[in-house]
Amino acid sequence: MSAPSRLSGAEDPCPPLPQEYGPLVAELQSRAAERRQPINGAFELTERCNLACTMCYVRQPSGHAAYHAAELSPAQWLDLARAAIDHGMLFLLLTGGEVFLRPDFFDIYTPLARLGLVLTLFSNGTLITEAIAARLAEAPPSRTEITLYGATAETHEAVTGVPGSYTRAMRGIEALVRHGVPLGLKSTLTRRNVGELEAMRQLAHGLGLSFTAGHLLFGRRDGAPPSLGDCRLSAAQCVKLEATDLVADDERVDVALHRESLGNNGIFYCYAGKATFRVNSCGEMSPCVHLVQPAARPLSMGFTAAWEEVQRFVDDASSLSSPCLTCDVRGYCARCPAWSARETGTLTEPIPYLCTIARARQERYERRA
Amino acid sequence: MSFDPAAIRRQDDFVLQNVAGEHLLVPIGAQVMDLNGIIILNETGAYLWEVLAQERSLDELAAAVADEFDVEPDAARADVQAFLDEIAQIGLLV
Numbered sequence: 001m002s003a004p005s006r007l008s009g010a011e012d013p014c015p016p017l018p019q020e021y022g023p024l025v026a027e028l029q030s031r032a033a034e035r036r037q038p039i040n041g042a043f044e045l046t047e048r049c050n051l052a053c054t055m056c057y058v059r060q061p062s063g064h065a066a067y068h069a070a071e072l073s074p075a076q077w078l079d080l081a082r083a084a085i086d087h088g089m090l091f092l093l094l095t096g097g098e099v100f101l102r103p104d105f106f107d108i109y110t111p112l113a114r115l116g117l118v119l120t121l122f123s124n125g126t127l128i129t130e131a132i133a134a135r136l137a138e139a140p141p142s143r144t145e146i147t148l149y150g151a152t153a154e155t156h157e158a159v160t161g162v163p164g165s166y167t168r169a170m171r172g173i174e175a176l177v178r179h180g181v182p183l184g185l186k187s188t189l190t191r192r193n194v195g196e197l198e199a200m201r202q203l204a205h206g207l208g209l210s211f212t213a214g215h216l217l218f219g220r221r222d223g224a225p226p227s228l229g230d231c232r233l234s235a236a237q238c239v240k241l242e243a244t245d246l247v248a249d250d251e252r253v254d255v256a257l258h259r260e261s262l263g264n265n266g267i268f269y270c271y272a273g274k275a276t277f278r279v280n281s282c283g284e285m286s287p288c289v290h291l292v293q294p295a296a297r298p299l300s301m302g303f304t305a306a307w308e309e310v311q312r313f314v315d316d317a318s319s320l321s322s323p324c325l326t327c328d329v330r331g332y333c334a335r336c337p338a339w340s341a342r343e344t345g346t347l348t349e350p351i352p353y354l355c356t357i358a359r360a361r362q363e364r365y366e367r368r369a
Numbered sequence: 370m371s372f373d374p375a376a377i378r379r380q381d382d383f384v385l386q387n388v389a390g391e392h393l394l395v396p397i398g399a400q401v402m403d404l405n406g407i408i409i410l411n412e413t414g415a416y417l418w419e420v421l422a423q424e425r426s427l428d429e430l431a432a433a434v435a436d437e438f439d440v441e442p443d444a445a446r447a448d449v450q451a452f453l454d455e456i457a458q459i460g461l462l463v
Contacts, residue, residue, distance in 0.1 A: 028388060028389045031389035031390060032388065032389040035389060035390075037389055039388060085386070088388050088389065090388045090393065090395070090407075113398065114384075114397055115384065115397075116383075116386050116395040118395060118407065137399075138398070139397065139398045139399060139401065140399075140401050140402060142405055180402055182401070182405055
């Protein structure tokens with residue numbers, strides 16, 4: 001039996017929820033949001049990466065001294081984790097940048113893994129050695145996700161910009177498999193690698209691993225020119241991909257989520273700032289990985305005050321009006337405040353690229369109906 | 370019965386969390402390899418889990434539950450037995 005596949009609507013949209021727990025997780029998420037408990041956390045241990053993918057939303061050079069110097073210490077990450085657990089955090093994503101660029105990664109990870117969290121780890125795999133895989137296996141995360149950028153070295157490295165990165169990623173993946181670390185592969189689809197989607201899926205399944213792929217690319221968070229024009233798939237390509245049987249389940253979930261949001265006029269329809277938060281590498285808290293506001297500082301103001309500030313940011317947005325709220329293709333659209341913030345500087349304005357995709361989806365689904 | 374009724378103790382590789390109103394047992398360490406999931410406990414189960422931090426006998430556990438939850442000793446013993454059978458089966462006892 002092959003491992004499951006899914007194609008998610010967005011690139012690394014939010015801290016992933018362990019799907020295998022099914023209804024229990026959904027119920028916990030919902031209850032946590034009602035109680036405003038931050039059950040989902042994401043710690044961006046570094047914004048630095050050893051790859052140079054043009055489309056990545058968070059990518060600073062691995063040797064960037066200023067970003068390196070501003071990164072929280074292991075003790076600070078652990079203080080944050082303990083405080084978040086006191087407030088109800090159960091699911092924690094460790095991400096970057098590339099987390100294994102930090103030589104002190106295990107000074108953070110090992111104590112964290114004793115705290116009773118459901119941990120997820122994102123990596124590009126290129127720095128994972130046999131020794132790192134063995135050490136992870138001593139106290140593995142519930143899930144590790146490694147991103148493939150192609151099924152061949154040529155394509156993978158055309159996206160990452162780093163010769164040798166495909167072989168190193170595959171070595172890292174194989175080491176994790178050998179040591180039994182829970183692992184799934186995923187891809188961020190661009191015009192360069194979309195032609196290898198099926199080959200990547202088969203590669204993953206050949207290793208007994210699940211595979212997911214995101215195809216809606218967020219702009220960069222640091223305001224640098226996004227260079228996404230050359231990377232983003234066309235609306236027609238997106239709709240064609242979403243129409244494959246392998247993505248049907250996820251597409252239904254996506255549509256259901258947006259349909260549900262039609263019942264309320266909230267700007268934020270997900271759990272961001274209600275049950276979800278993210279802390280960036282220098283200790284600023286926001287509702288999700290794609291939003292930088294309000295940049296609350298839990299280490300100086302206290303976790304309680306920072307979490308309240310994040311909730312206020314989300315709650316205050318509920319009074320905003322948005323042309324998207326009355327749009328007839330809202331149920332087909334992936335826009336959220338994070339998308340708008342990145343591309344328009346507001347929380348509410350439409351994203352022309354997503355409008356085009358939503359119209360194309362409407363055309364496909366309503367014409368068929 | 371897959372445990373010794375005179376000497377019962379829990380595995381240490383789990384952390385009891387109270388999240389969103391639920392008592393949850395989360396595996397840690399290498400235990401994640403064997404049980405990659407979360408276990409929900411009810412009030413009695415969470416109480417017993419705390420008590421089982423130290424070695425106890427079935428009689429002690431039944432008496433503790435009868436006292437804590439104000440139930441008849443026979444009913445408490447049956448409940449404790451059922452709980453222990455269940456968690457022993459999934460490897461939560463030493």
